[in-house]
Amino acid sequence: MLVKKILTIFKNFPKRHSAAILIGLLLLISISILGNFDFSNQKKDADLYKKINIEILQEEDQSEPIYTTRETLIKRNDSLFTILREFGVKSENIINLINSKNSSLLSKIEVGDKIKVNLDENGEIRDLFYIDDFQSGVKAERSKSTYKINKFKQELEKVKVFKHVVIKDSMYMSGLKEGIPESVLMDVVYINGWDIDFTHDIRLGDTYSLIYEEILVDGEKVLDGDVLITEFNNKGKKITSVRFDLENGNSEYFSIDGINVKKAFLRSPVKLSYISSKYNLKRKHPILHTIRSHNGVDYAASKGSPVRATGDGTISFAEYNGGCGNEIKIKHSEDYTTRYCHLDKYHQRAKVGRKVKQGQTIGYVGSTGLATGPHLHYEFHVNGRHTDPLKVKFPNATPIGKSEKIQFNKVAYDIANQLNNYKDIYLIEEAPSG
Ligand SMILES: [Zn+2]
Numbered sequence: 001m002l003v004k005k006i007l008t009i010f011k012n013f014p015k016r017h018s019a020a021i022l023i024g025l026l027l028l029i030s031i032s033i034l035g036n037f038d039f040s041n042q043k044k045d046a047d048l049y050k051k052i053n054i055e056i057l058q059e060e061d062q063s064e065p066i067y068t069t070r071e072t073l074i075k076r077n078d079s080l081f082t083i084l085r086e087f088g089v090k091s092e093n094i095i096n097l098i099n100s101k102n103s104s105l106l107s108k109i110e111v112g113d114k115i116k117v118n119l120d121e122n123g124e125i126r127d128l129f130y131i132d133d134f135q136s137g138v139k140a141e142r143s144k145s146t147y148k149i150n151k152f153k154q155e156l157e158k159v160k161v162f163k164h165v166v167i168k169d170s171m172y173m174s175g176l177k178e179g180i181p182e183s184v185l186m187d188v189v190y191i192n193g194w195d196i197d198f199t200h201d202i203r204l205g206d207t208y209s210l211i212y213e214e215i216l217v218d219g220e221k222v223l224d225g226d227v228l229i230t231e232f233n234n235k236g237k238k239i240t241s242v243r244f245d246l247e248n249g250n251s252e253y254f255s256i257d258g259i260n261v262k263k264a265f266l267r268s269p270v271k272l273s274y275i276s277s278k279y280n281l282k283r284k285h286p287i288l289h290t291i292r293s294h295n296g297v298d299y300a301a302s303k304g305s306p307v308r309a310t311g312d313g314t315i316s317f318a319e320y321n322g323g324c325g326n327e328i329k330i331k332h333s334e335d336y337t338t339r340y341c342h343l344d345k346y347h348q349r350a351k352v353g354r355k356v357k358q359g360q361t362i363g364y365v366g367s368t369g370l371a372t373g374p375h376l377h378y379e380f381h382v383n384g385r386h387t388d389p390l391k392v393k394f395p396n397a398t399p400i401g402k403s404e405k406i407q408f409n410k411v412a413y414d415i416a417n418q419l420n421n422y423k424d425i426y427l428i429e430e431a432p433s434g
Contacts, residue, residue, distance in 0.1 A: 030410045052280040067126055071116035073107050083115050084125070093124050093251070097140060102149035105138045106130055134222035143193075157216040158225060162422035164209045171198050171208070184212050187227045191241050191253045194263045196234055208232045209423055211415065226251070242412045247404060256412050258400035264332070265394045266310040266358060269378050270365060271342060273301035276375055279388035296379035296385040303344055303374040309356040310338055310378075318352050324377070325369025328362050336395075337384075341377035342368050 070087040084094050097103065106128075109115070114131040125147075131137040140147040167174045175185045180432045188210060189198060196202070213225030232239040233357055241253040253261040267290050277298035316337070317329035324341035327348060331337050344366020354361060367374045380389035400408045 047356055066165040067118045067120050069116065069118050071114060074111050074113050074115060076111055078109070080106055080109055080115070084117070087117060088120065089117070089119070089122050089125055090123065096145060097125060097128070097147050100140070100149055102304075103140075103147075105149055105151060133152055134217055154217045157221075158213045159216060159217075160211050160228065160418070161214050161297060161417070162209070162211050162426070164423060164426050165206070167202060167204060167206045168203075171202055171206075175208075180210075180212075181224045183224050184210075184227060185245065187212075188230055191227060191230055191261055192232055192239065194261050194267075195239050196232060199266070201234060202232060203235050206232070207232050209419055211419055211422065229419050230305040233421060240416065242403075242415055244400070244408050244411055246296075254400055254408065254412070256416060258405060258408055258412075260397040260399055262397035263335075264311050264358075264397050266308060266381075268299065269308050269310050269338075270299045270305055270376050271299045271308070272305060273299035273365075273376070275390075276300035279386075279390065296341075296377050297389050299365075299372065299376045299378060301365045301376065303364075303366055306347075306361040307340055307343065307363045307365060309358060309362050310359045311336065311358050313338075313356060315350055315352050315356060315362070316345055316356050320368070323370035325371065326363065326366065327369075330362070335383050337381040338389075339379040339381065340373060341379075342366055342371045344368065344374070 008264045014287050028364070050289045065377065072083060072086075074083070081094055081099075084097075084219065085091070097106075108130065109130060114137075116129040118126045118128075120126045124142075125140070126142055127142040128147075129137055129152075130139075131325035132253075135156060138149060139150060141153040155385070163175075165171075165174050165178045165180070168177075172185055172189070180188075188208070192198075208230060210227055210230040211268050212227045214221050215223040215225050221251075226243055228243050230241050240256050242256065243251055243253055255261060275297055277294055279294060279297055283291040307328075311330070311332045313330040315328060316331040317327060319327065320404075321327040324339075327335060328337035328340045328346065328348065330340075340363065342365070343363035346363045347361050350356070350362040365374050365376050372378075378389060380387045380392055382392065
């Protein structure tokens with residue numbers, strides 16, 4: 001079992017590393033054989049120098065009888081009978097199965113579920129699994145001439161997977177090339193997107209490492225689990241984020257010091273947009289053609305694109321207001337206010353006095369007021385003063401509370417240690433080949 005686990009973890013290393021690790025394992029095993037070996041017994045000498053096959057290591061139990069495994073996903077119009085016949089099972093054997101006690105559990109098979117059977121050397125069913133999700137189903141086990149049929153629930157096993165990526169093109173492409181699943185990469189982007197702008201901040205040669213979980217059932221991966229830690233080396237700066245399960249039931253990511261990676265404000269109030277005009281205190285106004293400071297940032301986007309509240313807060317203003325057109329103001333705290341102009345329409349829930357959450361749609365991009373085309377004019381005010389939203393250092397979302405800090409420190413220290421250990425192994429492996 002131990003060997004299998006180690007194999008699972010290291011199967012995610014590039015091939016040549018796996019080979020090196022297997023050789024390492026073989027050495028370890030040889031050493032332990034040596035350790036237990038009674039040297040007075042010369043006969044065993046021959047065994048000692050026998051080559052150990054790598055395949056043998058992968059087999060969990062060598063003494064099991066020979067059988068073949070067949071499996072299929074249930075399609076429309078399939079029945080248990082037709083599936084088993086297709087597997088080459090004789091009708092008498094199927095009838096034995098169907099006549100066994102509890103066989104009604106197998107009567108309602110559903111399209112998309114899985115049937116897996118192990119057939120003995122005579123092509124008879126040794127056991128059969130009807131798997132209705134990755135974890136549970138019905139199991140039939142041969143016992144003399146009938147079958148014992150019962151529901152089963154398999155235990156989930158989590159294994160940690162380590163990856164180290166040197167960015168050679170984009171963070172995403174380089175990650176895919178190292179075999180990181182897409183869903184995991186999306187999480188990495190989300191976790192680090194608050195600190196790193198993946199289109200502008202990444203330099204070739206930047207690196208990142210992470211540990212994420214794979215969920216296994218019966219030794220096979222069924223799901224990619226959570227990202228436990230990521231560490232970015234971005235332009236010489238190290239950014240570490242650790243997952244922590246809070247007492248309130250949520251899981252969030254924090255820096256090693258317990259600072260929430262989430263910021264109190266989103267970088268941009270419109271998702272699919274580009275900045276058409278920056279904050280500029282001496283800009284010629286495109287319509288008025290006079291020098292007027294541009295106190296915000298313009299996001300060009302198609303008419304009707306959703307405008308998001310960049311932070312939690314309360315709507316303090318929502319009506320037509322001169323050059324700003326349809327305007328919304330959100331008060332986030334005593335210190336912070338944001339302002340959104342030229343909206344085509346308001347979201348139906350965007351009313352003065354209503355609370356909004358970060359990312360919630362408050363209205364839609366338009367060109368009401370003084371605007372040459374559809375865009376969002378966005379302002380960020382700190383203590384009543386205009387501030388450049390692209391340059392202001394956003395405050396962080398809630399940090400780890402005092403009561404959870406001790407537990408967090410333990411978790412963070414532990415997983416950071418694991419990451420460093422994996423990295424040491426990986427980089428030693430890497431070194432000889434450059
Ligand atoms: Zn503007």
